[in-house]
Amino acid sequence: AQTVTQSQPEMSVQEAETVTLSCTYDTSESDYYLFWYKQPPSRQMILVIRQEAYKQQNATENRFSVNFQKAAKSFSLKISDSQLGDAAMYFCAPFVNDKIIFGKGTRLHILP
Amino acid sequence: DSGVTQTPKHLITATGQRVTLRCSPRSGDLSVYWYQQSLDQGLQFLIQYYNGEERAKGNILERFSAQQFPDLHSELNLSSLELGDSALYFCASSPGTSAFQETQYFGPGTRLLVL
Numbered sequence: 460a461q462t463v464t465q466s467q468p469e470m471s472v473q474e475a476e477t478v479t480l481s482c483t484y485d486t487s488e489s490d491y492y493l494f495w496y497k498q499p500p501s502r503q504m505i506l507v508i509r510q511e512a513y514k515q516q517n518a519t520e521n522r523f524s525v526n527f528q529k530a531a532k533s534f535s536l537k538i539s540d541s542q543l544g545d546a547a548m549y550f551c552a553p554f555v556n557d558k559i560i561f562g563k564g565t566r567l568h569i570l571p
Numbered sequence: 572d573s574g575v576t577q578t579p580k581h582l583i584t585a586t587g588q589r590v591t592l593r594c595s596p597r598s599g600d601l602s603v604y605w606y607q608q609s610l611d612q613g614l615q616f617l618i619q620y621y622n623g624e625e626r627a628k629g630n631i632l633e634r635f636s637a638q639q640f641p642d643l644h645s646e647l648n649l650s651s652l653e654l655g656d657s658a659l660y661f662c663a664s665s666p667g668t669s670a671f672q673e674t675q676y677f678g679p680g681t682r683l684l685v686l
Contacts, residue, residue: 494672498677502676503674506671506673550614557627557628558627558628559629559671561613561614561616563613563614
């Protein structure tokens with residue numbers, strides 16, 4: 460069965476600094492997607508970035524990038540130049556065989 | 572306000588009972604998702620409907636069922652309730668069918684307490 464672990468329940472980062480959120484998962488499949496979602500107080504679930512497991516190149520979206528280590532089953536999210544609007548709950552979510560499993564989330568605080 | 576509405580906000584019931592949770596998606600959204608959130612299990616995806624058809628299924632128990640009606644509102648039915656079903660149930664909507672690959676808008680949730 461797929462599992463996903465986000466080992467950091469809460470993190471804080473100074474505005475303009477860089478922060479990395481960690482995620483590890485377990486699956487026996489070789490082809491799947493990995494997502495990071497952001498859930499701000501407004502209760503959207505915003506897709507931040509996605510990675511196809513067959514791609515070796517790490518995905519990037521503006522200030523967001525991932526470090527995908529397939530063999531280690533690790534999928535961390537790096538946020539550069541943190542902004543106040545980045546404050547939110549972040550969920551890591553493997554999407555395998557049409558099923559999605561969410562981690563328990565990391566609450567990110569941005570310190571002005 | 573995300574534009575997604577859920578009723579009721581709170582529900583208290585007894586074990587063995589059946590309840591129905593209702594969700595109205597944002598105007599124009601065709602997909603509805605149901606999630607269960609509890610302290611120990613975190614956020615769990617239950618089921619997705621797109622324009623009245625089941626599109627994706629997660630860890631939904633056989634005691635639970637859902638449907639999406641022609642006006643696109645959705646209902647989640649929970650039966651033979653157990654203590655462990657106590658949780659926050661969220662509904663979310665999105666415009667299309669690209670399961671999980673587009674932004675979802677969450678409702679305020681229904682807090683279910685099973686005694």
